[in-house]
Every structure is written in structure tokens, then in C-alpha cells.
Amino acid sequence: MPEIPEHLRRRSAEARAKALGVPREQVLAEMGLAAEGETPAELIEEITSAVQPANPDTSIPEDLQAREAAARQSAVGDFVAKAAATPAAKPTPAGAPAEPVPVVEVPAPVVEPEEPAPAAAPAAAAVPAATAASGSKIPEALLRRSAEAKAKATGRPVEEVLAEMTGGVPVAEEPAPVTELPVPAVAEPAPAAAAATPPTGEQPAARAPDSTAGRTTTVTAPPIVPPVGTPEGVRPQRLLTVVRARAIQQVKAEPTDKVSVWPHLLLIEFVALLAVTAFLTVLSVILQAPLLDLANFNLTPNPSKAPWYFLGLQELLSYFDPQIGGVTVPGIIGLLGLMTIPYVDRNPSTKPSDRKFAIMFFTFFLVASATLTIIGVLFRGPGFNFSYPWSDGIWFDDLKDWISFE
Amino acid sequence: MANGDKTSLADRVGEVGERVRASQAWESIFRPGSPFKKGYTDSPRNRSYVIMNNVLYHLHPVKVKRHGVRLSYTLCLGGLSFFLFILLTITGIFLMFYYRPTAPAAYVDIEALSTSVAFGSLVRNMHRWGAHLMVLTVFLHMSRVFYHGAYKPPREFNWVVGVVLLLLTLLLSFTGYLLPWDQLALWAVTVGTNMGGFVPVFGDQVKFVLLGGVEVTGATLLRFYVAHVLFLPFIIVIFMAVHFWRVRKDGGISGPL
Ligand code: HEM
Numbered sequence: 002m003p004e005i006p007e008h009l010r011r012r013s014a015e016a017r018a019k020a021l022g023v024p025r026e027q028v029l030a031e032m033g034l035a036a037e038g039e040t041p042a043e044l045i046e047e048i049t050s051a052v053q054p055a056n057p058d059t060s061i062p063e064d065l066q067a068r069e070a071a072a073r074q075s076a077v078g079d080f081v082a083k084a085a086a087t088p089a090a091k092p093t094p095a096g097a098p099a100e101p102v103p104v105v106e107v108p109a110p111v112v113e114p115e116e117p118a119p120a121a122a123p124a125a126a127a128v129p130a131a132t133a134a135s136g137s138k139i140p141e142a143l144l145r146r147s148a149e150a151k152a153k154a155t156g157r158p159v160e161e162v163l164a165e166m167t168g169g170v171p172v173a174e175e176p177a178p179v180t181e182l183p184v185p186a187v188a189e190p191a192p193a194a195a196a197a198t199p200p201t202g203e204q205p206a207a208r209a210p211d212s213t214a215g216r217t218t219t220v221t222a223p224p225i226v227p228p229v230g231t232p233e234g235v236r237p238q239r240l241l242t243v244v245r246a247r248a249i250q251q252v253k254a255e256p257t258d259k260v261s262v263w264p265h266l267l268l269i270e271f272v273a274l275l276a277v278t279a280f281l282t283v284l285s286v287i288l289q290a291p292l293l294d295l296a297n298f299n300l301t302p303n304p305s306k307a308p309w310y311f312l313g314l315q316e317l318l319s320y321f322d323p324q325i326g327g328v329t330v331p332g333i334i335g336l337l338g339l340m341t342i343p344y345v346d347r348n349p350s351t352k353p354s355d356r357k358f359a360i361m362f363f364t365f366f367l368v369a370s371a372t373l374t375i376i377g378v379l380f381r382g383p384g385f386n387f388s389y390p391w392s393d394g395i396w397f398d399d400l401k402d403w404i405s406f407e
Numbered sequence: 408m409a410n411g412d413k414t415s416l417a418d419r420v421g422e423v424g425e426r427v428r429a430s431q432a433w434e435s436i437f438r439p440g441s442p443f444k445k446g447y448t449d450s451p452r453n454r455s456y457v458i459m460n461n462v463l464y465h466l467h468p469v470k471v472k473r474h475g476v477r478l479s480y481t482l483c484l485g486g487l488s489f490f491l492f493i494l495l496t497i498t499g500i501f502l503m504f505y506y507r508p509t510a511p512a513a514y515v516d517i518e519a520l521s522t523s524v525a526f527g528s529l530v531r532n533m534h535r536w537g538a539h540l541m542v543l544t545v546f547l548h549m550s551r552v553f554y555h556g557a558y559k560p561p562r563e564f565n566w567v568v569g570v571v572l573l574l575l576t577l578l579l580s581f582t583g584y585l586l587p588w589d590q591l592a593l594w595a596v597t598v599g600t601n602m603g604g605f606v607p608v609f610g611d612q613v614k615f616v617l618l619g620g621v622e623v624t625g626a627t628l629l630r631f632y633v634a635h636v637l638f639l640p641f642i643i644v645i646f647m648a649v650h651f652w653r654v655r656k657d658g659g660i661s662g663p664l
Contacts, residue, residue, distance in 0.1 A: 260471065262469060295589060296593035311581075
């Protein structure tokens with residue numbers, strides 16, 4: 002069996018854990034993988050996948066790793082730092098002290114998820130905080146553009162909004178997800194105290210946010226204490242992305258009762274095909290198709306009838322003005338009406354008891370067409386006048402050689 | 408197999424069959440999983456292969472909902488419409504060998520076909536009754552689709568495609584009606600195209616295009632012939648392809664209710 006790369010197995014374990022609702026560690030253990038530092042993959046993945054280090058097991062020379070890290074930091078610096086900081090802000094039990102996001106170089110992420118090493122947390126949180134602080138000066142142009150957009154949205158003058166953004170007034174309407182974010186301990190005046198609380202095994206406060214893990218999770222940079230140089234009221238945090246937290250694979254397939262087409266369906270089709278062929282052959286042996294006299298333009302048969310599937314229309318023509326009731330309404334409107342049925346009938350139910358009107362309507366249509374056609378076929382004689390088949394005979398040349406009453 | 412020199416005929420035939428099925432030519436014709444291949448066994452995997460590896464069967468999915476194969480659900484009406492179309496194509500090709508679409512020749516040809524061509528009468532009858540039957544099955548198919556509410560999202564568009572198919576079926580039947588060039592054909596088509604003339608605004612134009620003139624003539628016959636054997640089948644095959652494709656893409660057969 003081919004070896005499945007570890008990172009794939011890890012991802013699969015995460016998806017499965019999420020789908021089954023069991024602890025990740027358990028699934029990992031089942032799959033023979035050591036629980037490593039927590040990797041809230043779905044959260045950060047979309048942001049950092051491009052810069053995610055490949056398999057940590059592969060041995061890249063240390064100097065190369067260092068160079069890459071430096072280059073990466075200068076390239077994405079602030080952005081990734083914030084992403085990296087997120088787990089630290091999220092007090093999930095595993096926290097992310099050991100999050101192996103590139104910038105935070107944690108060489109050996111071996112922290113047990115249930116018991117985050119107290120010392121590691123503040124340290125890890127400190128790094129991104131510092132990075133973010135230094136990089137969070139918002140360029141004037143961007144600020145202005147943002148203010149303009151906001152002014153347009155709220156219908157207030159640009160200047161006022163701008164003043165508000167650069168002035169001290171805290172922005173009232175934050176994007177909802179951000180405010181929903183469980184306020185992480187790091188944001189509190191005493192971050193160290195919160196993060197460094199000795200693991201009590203239970204960690205009740207830290208566990209709470211987990212209940213929302215199955216739903217939308219917001220990835221933001223941590224709300225850090227406004228660094229120097231940033232105008233009051235401008236929070237140096239950005240909403241990076243909103244990721245719907247869900248398994249990569251749809252593990253829970255809808256249970257459907259299916260059968261193989263071969264043999265089940267193909268056999269039925271084959272039998273149906275044979276039956277129809279047999280039926281048609283027998284019919285064709287018994288019933289001779291009509292062939293009347295050579296076409297003669299000077300001899301109009303009386304009555305002249307259209308093919309049977311148009312006889313309903315012809316019947317209508319004898320009642321109504323041809324322009325309106327004869328062809329226009331049933332033909333054109335009827336055809337178009339038929340086409341638009343799915344768009345007119347907005348009732349989503351397919352249960353007959355929910356569709357009484359639709360069923361009545363269509364049944365009326367069917368019965369009307371059938372009745373008109375039967376009248377046209379059987380009850381119309383010379384001059385397309387009404388006639389009784391039992392006394393006056395049948396004028397239906399399609400079956401001329403079969404039913405001859407005259 | 409053979410015990411000594413007493414080799415039965417059945418054994419020998421069986422042996423030849425075995426050898427043929429082991430030959431490279433036979434192997435090359437049937438793709439993996441074919442029941443005709445040597446050593447076919449009934450397994451889920453082979454059941455899939457039967458469908459996937461066959462150009463005709465792969466119109467089907469490998470599996471379908473159990474209720475979908477119940478005869479009482481689709482009544483096989485869509486499938487029968489399609490099958491009748493195939494039958495009509497086959498019998499129609501046969502008829503084309505004996506038919507010339509010109510005013511003087513058409514009638515004579517049909518007459519000769521019915522009287523002096525082997526199976527001519529039977530094939531003509533099958534073609535004609537089959538066409539009537541197809542109009543009926545298509546109509547009934549439409550009705551069963553309606554009563555199942557099978558036109559509801561996501562199948563709305565397939566219903567529209569279906570209505571086009573109904574129209575094309577009627578047109579195919581109608582154009583074929585004229586071809587025998589007898590009194591029935593001439594006057595039924597005259598009545599039919601006159602109804603086309605009542606179409607509002609464009610009535611006369613519609614009629615002119617249908618007839619290739621102001622009344623039924625030899626030009627009409629040629630026009631109907633080409634439409635009947637080439638143009639309309641071509642169009643309907645395209646629409647059928649879309650129709651079947653959509654049945655699958657819209658999640659297979661609808662229901663259960
Ligand atoms: C040449 C004519 C037609 C052919 C060969 C054809 C063929 C088929 C076939 C083979 C199916 C699969 C299910 C079944 O057998 O019932 C199907 C389904 C369907 N057909 Fe048709 N059909 C035709 C005309 C129509 C018409 C006139 C309509 C409606 C106006 C229509 C609407 C549909 C719809 C909505 C489905 C999906 C039904 C479901 O999922 O249960 N078809 N068709």
C-alpha cells in the first residue's frame with residue numbers, strides 16, 4: 002500500500018474528528034499519529050497555505066530554513082504574524098502556543114494539547130503582538146478610502162467619518178463577527194496572568210468557545226492594546242477572513258437506498274424493450290396502415306381531418322374564432338404555458354396532498370384535451386358536423402381498415 | 408471434460424467458445440468488466456464496470472435510487488419514448504431505401520413497398536403505429552412527470568427541454584404524415600397547415616414556410632421529407648442528449664414522493 006503523506010493523514014483526522022465530534026487526539030491516536038501541537042488547520046489554512054512549511058519531517062538544511070523564514074517574514078510579515086497570533090488569542094485548550102505557523106519559529110512543537118506549557122503561551126503571544134504593533138501604521142490613502150466607503154454606506158459626510166476614525170470616538174458598528182469573537186485573555190490588561198494560569202486540567206473558561214467551533218469561526222488579529230503611533234479609535238486589527246469551519250470531506254453522506262443499474266435497471270429496460278417491440282410487431286401484423294387514393298387536389302374529402310393529435314385543436318376551431326380560441330390560446334399560449342409551469346408553480350412540495358390545485362389544473366387540461374380529441378375522432382362526420390359513431394359511422398381514416406361502420 | 412476418446416459435441420463447442428473468448432480479438436473488443444469477457448464474475452466492481460465501460464449503458468449512472476427502478480414510478484415512459492424513437496429510426500432507414508420524395512413517385516413507392524418488398528408492409532406498419540405510439544408515450548411521460556412534481560427545482564429546465572421534445576415529436580409525426588402522398592396525407596396536412604395559418608401576426612408566413620408555397624405541392628413534399636428524415640431528427644437528438652444529461656445532473660430520477 003502506498004504511504005499516505007503524514008500531513009494528509011493529519012488533515013483527514015481533523016476532518017473526521019470534526020464530523021464525528023470526538024476529540025482530535027483520539028482520532029489521531031487511532032490513526033497512529035502522535036498528537037502534535039494543535040493545528041487549527043481550517044482556520045488559518047486559507048490564509049497561510051501558501052506559506053505553510055512543507056512536511057516538518059523533511060530535512061531542510063537549517064540555514065536554508067532560516068533564510069526562507071526571513072524572506073517570508075519580510076514578504077508577508079504583518080499579515081502572517083496576525084494570523085499566527087490568532088490561535089494565541091483563541092483560548093482553545095490547545096491554544097496555539099506551539100502553532101507551527103512559519104513566522105513563529107517553534108522548532109519542536111511537542112506541547113501536549115491538554116496542558117499547554119504555561120511559559121510558552123505568553124512568549125508566543127508576545128512575538129506577533131510586537132510584530133503587529135510595529136506594522137500597524139495604516140497609510141493615509143487607505144484610511145481615506147475606507148472612510149469614504151463608510152461615509153457612502155452610512156450616508157454621512159466623509160470628513161466626519163474620517164475625523165471619527167482618526168479621532169478618539171470608537172467606531173460603533175464593528176463587523177459582527179469581530180465582536181462575536183470570544184474576547185481572548187490576551188486582550189485583557191493582564192495577559193500574562195490569563196495565559197499563564199496553571200493548567201487545572203479542566204480549564205472551564207478556555208473550553209467555552211469550543212462550542213462554537215462547529216459554526217462560523219472568525220479569524221482576526223488579536224485586539225492588541227493600541228500601539229503607539231496609531232490614532233485613537235482605529236483598532237489595529239483586521240478581519241482577515243471568515244472561514245466556515247467544516248470538514249474538508251463531506252464525511253456524512255446522506256444515506257440513500259441505491260441499487261446497481263446493472264443488473265436491476267438494465268434488466269427491466271431490456272424486458273420493457275422486448276415487450277414494446279413484440280407489441281408493435283403484433284400490432285403491425287394485425288393492423289394495416291392506411292393508404293388511400295393518390296393525392297388529388299380537386300377532390301376534398303368530407304370531412305377533412307387533421308392528424309389525431311391535432312384534432313383537439315381542430316375541434317376548438319369549430320367553436321371559436323380561429324384567431325383567438327382556435328389556435329392562439331390553446332396552441333401558442335398552451336405551449337408557452339406548459340413551458341412556464343415550473344416557474345409559475347412555486348410550491349416546493351411534491352406531495353399530492355400539498356398540490357391539490359396544480360393537480361386539479363393539470364387534470365383538467367388532460368381531460369379537456371382527451372375529450373376534445375375523442376370528439377374530433379369519433380363524433381365528427383361530414384362537414385365536421387356532430388355525428389354518432391354507432392348510427393352515423395366513424396370518419397377516422399387512420400384506422401380505416403380496422404373500424405369500418407359505414 | 409472429455410473422458411478418453413468420447414468427446415461430446417457440446418464439449419467441443421464449449422471448448423471452441425472458450426478459445427474464442429480467450430483470443431486477443433475478443434479480449435480487445437470488450438472492455439474490462441463486460442459480462443461477455445472471459446471470467447466475468449458478479450461483483451460490485453464489475454457491476455460498475457458494466458455501466459462505465461460501455462458507450463451505450465454509460466448514459467446511466469452506476470447506481471440509481473431503488474424506487475427509481477420500480478416500474479410503477481416512471482412506468483418506463485421516458486425510456487419507452489426514447490426506445491420508440493430508436494425503433495422509428497431503424498424502420499425509417501429501411502423505408503428510405505424504397506422511397507422517392509417527389510409528387511408522382513412517392514405514392515407509387517409506398518404502394519410497391521406494401522405489396523412487393525419483403526417485410527415492406529410490416530416495416531411500414533411498424534413505423535406508422537410506432538410514431539402514433541411515441542406521441543402517446545411522450546404525452547403520458549409528460550403527465551407522469553407533472554403528477555410527480557418532477558419539474559420542480561432543480562428540474563425546471565429539463566421540463567422546458569421536455570416541452571420542446573414534445574413539440575419536436577409532434578412535428579416529426581406531422582411531417583411524416585404527408586409522405587405517402589395519398590388523400591389522407593394531403594388533406595390532413597392541408598388542415599394542419601391551415602391551422603398554422605391562424606397563428607397571430609405571422610400566420611401567413613408560418614404557413615408559407617411550412618408549405619414552401621401557398622398550398623401543398625411537390626415542394627411541400629420535399630420540404631417535409633427533408634425535415635422528417637434529417638432536420639428534425641437531428642434537432643431532437645440534440646435535445647434528447649441535453650434531456651438525459653440533465654436527468655442525471657439534476658440528481659437522477661426525482662422522488663420518492
Ligand atoms: C422525445 C421525447 C422524450 C423522451 C425520449 C424523454 C425521455 C426521458 C427519460 C428517459 C427520462 C428518465 C425518466 C423516465 O423515464 O421517466 C426523462 C425524464 C424527464 N422528462 Fe422526459 N422525455 C421526453 C419528453 C419529455 C416531455 C414532453 C417532458 C415534459 C414536458 C419531459 C420532462 C421530463 C422531466 C422533467 C424528467 C425528469 C423526471 C424525474 O426526474 O422524475 N420529457 N425523460
